[in-house]
Structure formats: structure tokens, C-alpha cells
Amino acid sequence: DSLALPWEKFYRSEYMGSGTQALSFAVAIAIQGKSKTPDPEVIIPAYGCPDLVAAVVAQNARPVLVDLVPNSPYMSDVGIRKAITSSTVALVAVGFLGMSERLNLLAEICAENNILLIEDSAQCFPPASSYKPFADCIVLSFGRGKPINLMGGGGLLLRRSMAEEAISNLRRYPVKALTIGKAWFVKRKIFNLLLARIPYYMLEKIPLLGIGDTRFHKLQHLFRLRIPKNLLLAGIHSFYSRPQIHLRYNTELKVLNKFGWRCLTNDLDGGSWQASNHRMLRYPVLAPSMDMRERAVDALYAAGIGASRFYGQSLDQVDGVSEWLTRGDYPVAKDFAARLFTLPTHEDVRSADVFLVAEILSGLRQG
Ligand SMILES: *Cc1c(COP(=O)(O)O)cnc(C)c1O
Numbered sequence: 001d002s003l004a005l006p007w008e009k010f011y012r013s014e015y016m017g018s019g020t021q022a023l024s025f026a027v028a029i030a031i032q033g034k035s036k037t038p039d040p041e042v043i044i045p046a047y048g049c050p051d052l053v054a055a056v057v058a059q060n061a062r063p064v065l066v067d068l069v070p071n072s073p074y075m076s077d078v079g080i081r082k083a084i085t086s087s088t089v090a091l092v093a094v095g096f097l098g099m100s101e102r103l104n105l106l107a108e109i110c111a112e113n114n115i116l117l118i119e120d121s122a123q124c125f126p127p128a129s130s131y132k133p134f135a136d137c138i139v140l141s142f143g144r145g146k147p148i149n150l151m152g153g154g155g156l157l158l159r160r161s162m163a164e165e166a167i168s169n170l171r172r173y174p175v176k177a178l179t180i181g182k183a184w185f186v187k188r189k190i191f192n193l194l195l196a197r198i199p200y201y202m203l204e205k206i207p208l209l210g211i212g213d214t215r216f217h218k219l220q221h222l223f224r225l226r227i228p229k230n231l232l233l234a235g236i237h238s239f240y241s242r243p244q245i246h247l248r249y250n251t252e253l254k255v256l257n258k259f260g261w262r263c264l265t266n267d268l269d270g271g272s273w274q275a276s277n278h279r280m281l282r283y284p285v286l287a288p289s290m291d292m293r294e295r296a297v298d299a300l301y302a303a304g305i306g307a308s309r310f311y312g313q314s315l316d317q318v319d320g321v322s323e324w325l326t327r328g329d330y331p332v333a334k335d336f337a338a339r340l341f342t343l344p345t346h347e348d349v350r351s352a353d354v355f356l357v358a359e360i361l362s363g364l365r366q367g
Pocket residue numbers: 018019020021023049051052094095120122123140141142143146153154
């Protein structure tokens with residue numbers, strides 16, 4: 001127990017049944033902090049996981065979507081400022097496949113407007129707030145296909161100054177223990193093998209695996225989870241054993257920039273912690289057009305590279321989500337969803353695979 005988790009200086013760790021549950025409890029904390037707000041609203045990005053909506057509506061709050069900055073996964077700060085009303089209780093800063101949101105900017109906006117900043121780091125490890133405590137709370141997911149795969153569970157990290165009160169509220173939820181026996185290890189092993197061997201887009205079609213699932217599921221129950229710390233540390237260790245293959249992709253795919261393709265991790269600040277200590281869950285690329293994206297995914301798949309369209313649509317277009325939203329239009333998120341594809345980054349991706357990807361995509365731009 002002597003090894004520290006990266007956020008422990010600033011945050012207390014609580015564990016819940018899933019990342020969605022942890023996010024939902026973070027929303028409950030925000031609502032409680034502004035108890036005079038009759039119809040609480042929570043700001044989330046217009047491109048993202050439908051679980052964001054489920055977590056918000058489970059607390060009887062309204063999700064308010066904000067469009068993105070063009071050619072990026074970041075929420076538009078102009079859009080955020082327009083979306084804030086006297087009913088806004090929280091802003092969810094969602095990291096994308098290993099790229100954290102611009103937390104310093106969002107923390108400033110939240111402080112000016114007295115709203116809670118929640119860092120959803122389900123796809124990023126470690127969370128950006130471990131280095132500097134930007135967020136009031138941080139959400140982690142230990143689900144399949146997330147950085148720390150414990151086959152389920154989530155983390156809610158609470159800023160130490162607010163933790164006491166929040167944790168006394170958490171006590172109303174039942175506690176379960178994460179049951180890990182032989183079967184659990186075998187299942188995880190099989191899952192990891194499948195992830196490495198079978199094209200991602202085929203895995204996405206196996207509902208039992210529950211990855212790349214872009215359907216809306218209502219959140220029914222919240223419960224706390226007891227997770228042994230050594231299991232968490234082992235999961236972290238295994239994430240860091242992945243290669244930093246995104247750096248290789250950055251180099252080999254650079255030529256495509258001239259032809260209107262964009263490798264999103266090229267925009268990361270080279271001197272930041274993200275560049276040095278960092279692994280991507282998948283490698284995101286924007287094609288110049290939707291047609292090119294379709295051709296890229298097909299050509300890569302034919303060559304045995306597990307490319308994926310990822311969510312494939314903006315959040316408001318996901319079945320079952322729109323009834324929870326007020327009407328709005330999110331052209332940048334739609335465009336992002338139409339042109340994005342992602343490439344694998346797991347430990348079996350070799351330099352030769354990256355060369356092959358570069359060759360295939362370069363061929364497309366000429367064809
Ligand atoms: C997966 C995910 C969640 C939900 O986590 P679960 O553990 O699957 O409930 C929340 N936010 C983001 C950004 C995610 O990718």
C-alpha cells in the first residue's frame with residue numbers, strides 16, 4: 001500500500017460500479033452545492049459518449065451540449081460561455097482517447113461562473129488534474145477497452161477540501177466488492193487477446209464485449225465498489241507497458257498534413273507532460289472529407305489494420321439521446337464525427353504497421 005496513486009496529493013479516491021456512476025455522483029455533488037437551482041443544467045461536449053447524457057439525466061439534471069473547436073475534440077470556449085446560465089451547476093471536461101481537455105482554460109471559466117469542474121478522464125491516464133488540481137472531481141473508468149481495464153468499475157476522485165461532505169453523502173449507496181477470482185483473470189486475458197488480434201471494427205459488433213458501444217443506456221443503480229489498491233496499481237503498470245506508438249504515427253503520417261489530413265496528437269504541446277509520459281488509447285486522425293474517411297477505413301481494414309470510425313455521429317444524433325436535450329445544432333461536432341477515424345495503439349502494433357498505414361493513406365490522397 002505504500003505506492004501512491006498519481007492524484008493522491010490533491011484528491012481522495014472513492015470507487016463506484018462504473019465510470020458512468022462516478023460521473024453521475026459528481027453531478028449530484030454539483031447539484032447539492034447549488035441547491036437553490038430548480039432546474040440544474042450540466043454542460044457536456046456535443047461529440048462524446050452517450051454515457052455522459054445517462055449520468056446527467058439520472059440526477060434529474062439537463063444535459064446542455066456545446067459544439068467543438070473546428071478540427072479538434074475540444075469544446076468551444078465561446079460556446080461554453082454562451083451555454084452558461086444561472087441554472088448551470090457543472091461543466092464536464094471530457095478527455096478524448098488520451099488527450100485531456102484544456103483544463104486550465106475551463107477551470108478559469110468555471111471559477112468565474114461558480115460552477116463545478118468535472119474532469120472525465122475515462123479515456124485518459126493519468127488525469128491531467130493529477131499534476132495540477134484543476135478539476136473539483138475526476139472520473140475514471142475501469143471498464144473494458146479503457147486505459148486501466150479491470151473489467152468494470154469506476155473512480156471518483158474528490159478534491160480534498162470538498163471530500164468530507166461528499167463522502168458522507170456517498171454512504172447512502174450500497175457497497176460491493178470487486179470479485180476477482182481465476183475466472184476474472186481468464187476473462188480479462190481473453191478480452192485483451194481479442195483486442196490485440198481481431199480488427200477493432202469487428203469487436204465493436206460483438207455486443208457482449210461492450211466496446212465502441214454508442215447506444216444510450218439509462219443508468220439504473222449507483223453503488224460503491226471496493227477495489228484492492230494492488231489491483232489498481234497492477235492495471236496502471238500494465239497501461240504504462242504500452243509503447244508510445246502515437247509518436248511513431250505522428251512522424252510517419254506528417255506528410256498527410258499538407259493534403260488536409262490531421263493527426264490530432266500533433267497539436268499536443270511537445271513540452272507538456274502529455275508528450276513525455278503519455279499513451280494514447282487509440283490514435284485519432286481527421287480525413288479531409290467523409291468520403292476520404294470511408295475510403296481510408298475500408299482500405300485499412302482490407303490490409304488488416306483495425307481502423308474504427310469511433311462514435312460515428314454527434315451526441316445529439318445518437319438514438320435515445322435527443323429526448324433529453326433542448327434543440328440545438330452542432331455543425332462542428334457533426335463534421336468531426338463524419339471525418340474522424342482511429343488507429344490501434346496496443347502493444348502488438350509495430351513500426352511496420354505504422355509504415356503500412358502511412359503508405360495506404362498516402363496512396364488514397366493521390367487516388
Ligand atoms: C467509457 C466512458 C464513460 C463511462 O465509463 P463506464 O465505466 O463504461 O461506465 C464515461 N465517459 C467517457 C468519456 C467514456 O469513454
